[in-house]
Amino acid sequence: MAYNLLKGKKGIIFGALDEKSIAWKTALRCHEEGAELVLSNAPIALRMGAINQLAEQVNAPVIAADVTVNEDIQALFEKTKEHFNGGVDFILHSIGMSLNVRKGVHYTQNNYDFTHKGFDISALSLHRILAEAMRQDAINEWGSVVALSYIAAQRVFPDYNDMSDNKAILESIARNFGYYYGSQRKVRVNTVSQSPTRTTAGSGVKGFDGFIDYAEKMSPLGNASADQCADYCVTLFSDLTRMVTMQNLFHDGGFSYTGVTQSVIEQMGK
Ligand SMILES: NC(=O)c1ccc[n+]([C@@H]2O[C@H](COP(=O)([O-])OP(=O)(O)OC[C@H]3O[C@@H](n4cnc5c(N)ncnc54)[C@H](O)[C@@H]3O)[C@@H](O)[C@H]2O)c1
Numbered sequence: 001m002a003y004n005l006l007k008g009k010k011g012i013i014f015g016a017l018d019e020k021s022i023a024w025k026t027a028l029r030c031h032e033e034g035a036e037l038v039l040s041n042a043p044i045a046l047r048m049g050a051i052n053q054l055a056e057q058v059n060a061p062v063i064a065a066d067v068t069v070n071e072d073i074q075a076l077f078e079k080t081k082e083h084f085n086g087g088v089d090f091i092l093h094s095i096g097m098s099l100n101v102r103k104g105v106h107y108t109q110n111n112y113d114f115t116h117k118g119f120d121i122s123a124l125s126l127h128r129i130l131a132e133a134m135r136q137d138a139i140n141e142w143g144s145v146v147a148l149s150y151i152a153a154q155r156v157f158p159d160y161n162d163m164s165d166n167k168a169i170l171e172s173i174a175r176n177f178g179y180y181y182g183s184q185r186k187v188r189v190n191t192v193s194q195s196p197t198r199t200t201a202g203s204g205v206k207g208f209d210g211f212i213d214y215a216e217k218m219s220p221l222g223n224a225s226a227d228q229c230a231d232y233c234v235t236l237f238s239d240l241t242r243m244v245t246m247q248n249l250f251h252d253g254g255f256s257y258t259g260v261t262q263s264v265i266e267q268m269g270k
Pocket residue numbers: 014015016017018020021022023041042045065066067068093094095096097121148149150193194195196197198199200201202203
């Protein structure tokens with residue numbers, strides 16, 4: 001069901017790789033709610049071609065940008081402003097990658113070249129995007145920026161590896177930049193800490209199936225799906241959440257505040 005929550009709003013969605021991507025689902029929901037979009041992903045992801053199908057569905061141009069390259073981000077904002085004839089009202093940062101995870105390098109033996117690359121892509125990119133947006137005044141007053149995070153920023157989840165550190169810094173950047181962007185331009189910046197979700201990035205984590213089943217049992221409402229995450233992002237882009245900023249918002253069916261559930265107790269007793 002659509003409520004026209006984003007009627008007249010314009011936004012950039014980073015990170016739609018395929019139909020499973022949280023960004024893909026969010027783009028569809030934002031479109032349904034009346035938003036006009038620009039889609040962006042790394043050149044290598046665009047070569048896979050799937051994003052063109054989404055672009056057609058939501059009637060949006062696709063602009064390539066590797067978020068570790070300042071010039072790419074600069075050009076993306078310039079082209080977006082040209083396309084919309086002005087700034088945007090919201091941005092979704094749905095980007096993450098760890099080479100240590102991908103190559104199966106244990107946390108205690110991390111390859112620091114991999115660590116730097118993963119940090120640049122997964123955390124520093126939010127700073128780069130916000131800094132360039134601010135420089136070009138590319139986000140309109142009362143705009144909203146959301147980046148996706150995971151509870152491994154606060155608690156240890158073995159095998160989430162250096163992505164835990166990346167998420168902790170991502171949340172910190174949202175808080176700190178949120179202060180400056182809020183005071184200067186009334187732009188809000190938040191992170192959404194999402195349940196484990198079966199996507200390309202998610203499934204790269206070792207033991208992911210066990211991870212997701214455990215979270216399902218440990219959440220009174222069960223795991224939040226990618227579609228439900230998209231719904232939540234829509235509310236955060238809408239005018240109904242104007243005073244929410246610098247927060248890490250758990251979207252996890254109650255997992256983050258649950259000590260143990262009956263279902264886990266029964267499982268342990270088997
Ligand atoms: N899947 C989960 O379990 C889960 C849980 C909590 C949070 N998240 C977070 O959600 C976000 C989206 O991930 P997803 O699960 O939809 O997976 P996904 O693999 O579909 O999305 C990750 C995206 O990052 C993009 N990306 C990687 N390197 C890039 C670069 N240099 N420049 C630009 N883009 C680049 C990829 O192309 C891809 O589109 C990530 O931040 C992820 O950590 C995922």
